[in-house]
Amino acid sequence: xxxxxxxxIAGVGILxxxxxxxxxxxxxxxxxxxxxxxxxxxxxxxxxxLLGKLFxxxxxxxxxx
Amino acid sequence: MEIIKIVGIGFIVxxxxxxxxKDRPEFAIQLSLTLTIIIFLIILNKVQVVxxxxxxxxxxxxxxxxxxxTLLKIIGIAYITEFGAQVCKDAGEGAIAGKIEFAGKVMxxxxxxxxxxxxxxxxVKLLP
Numbered sequence: 250x251x252x253x254x255x256x257x258i259a260g261v262g263i264l265x266x267x268x269x270x271x272x273x274x275x276x277x278x279x280x281x282x283x284x285x286x287x288x289x290x291x292x293x294x295x296x297x298x299l300l301g302k303l304f305x306x307x308x309x310x311x312x313x314x
Numbered sequence: 315m316e317i318i319k320i321v322g323i324g325f326i327v328x329x330x331x332x333x334x335x336k337d338r339p340e341f342a343i344q345l346s347l348t349l350t351i352i353i354f355l356i357i358l359n360k361v362q363v364v365x366x367x368x369x370x371x372x373x374x375x376x377x378x379x380x381x382x383x384t385l386l387k388i389i390g391i392a393y394i395t396e397f398g399a400q401v402c403k404d405a406g407e408g409a410i411a412g413k414i415e416f417a418g419k420v421m422x423x424x425x426x427x428x429x430x431x432x433x434x435x436x437x438v439k440l441l442p
Contacts, residue, residue, distance in 0.1 A: 251348075251351075251352045251355070252323060252352065254348060254352075255323070255327060255330075255345065255348055255349060255352070258341065258344060258345050258348055259327075259330040259334070259341075259345055261341070262330075262334045262338050262341030262342070262344075262345065263333070263334065265338060265341065266334065266337045266338045266341075269337075269338075270337075285338070288341075289340055289341070292341060292344050293344065295348075296344050296347055296348055296351075299348060299351050299352075300347075300351060302355070303351045303354055303355055304394075306355060306358055307358065307390055307393065307394055308390075310358050310361060310362050310365065310390070311365075311386050311387060311389060311390025311391075311393070312383060312386055312387065312390075313387055313390045313391070
């Protein structure tokens with residue numbers, strides 16, 4: 250139930266940090282920041298989808314809205 | 315058992331978060347947020363069973379649905395406020411967490427006003 254998402258995010262995080270360091274060493278500082286931003290946005294997309302699912306379920310269970 | 319799975323995945327994710335906290339803190343926060351959401355979703359299924367029992371008992375004791383709905387709403391608000399405040403505190407944003415808790419308390423108070431009014435009316439009627 251969504252556990253694979255956890256490891257996807259961890260993977261993306263580790264990859265991005267490696268890319269960031271590698272690109273910084275290669276002297277392409279701006280590319281490194283762009284790459285980090287791209288990874289951050291991708292992970293944010295997944296997390297927000299899951300958050301929407303959570304809030305919908307809570308509204309269903311507790312009849313909030 | 316369910317709890318063993320949850321604790322196990324909790325430890326794994328804590329290690330991953332620690333590993334990413336140093337150079338990429340934003341991914342660490344998103345990872346811990348994802349795990350809290352997943353655990354919350356697992357627990358919500360269990361809570362639904364308990365709430366169903368409340369409804370059945372309320373019907374037997376023919377308590378009016380208004381009380382139970384308000385109670386349910388308050389529990390829901392408390393759950394979500396606690397969830398949001400904890401995540402913000404974990405991310406280091408104590409001020410935002412405090413504001414979320416404050417908003418949660420106010421909304422619970424707003425929810426409780428009809429019942430408080432009802433209780434006071436009943437008491438006044440009881441007095442000679």
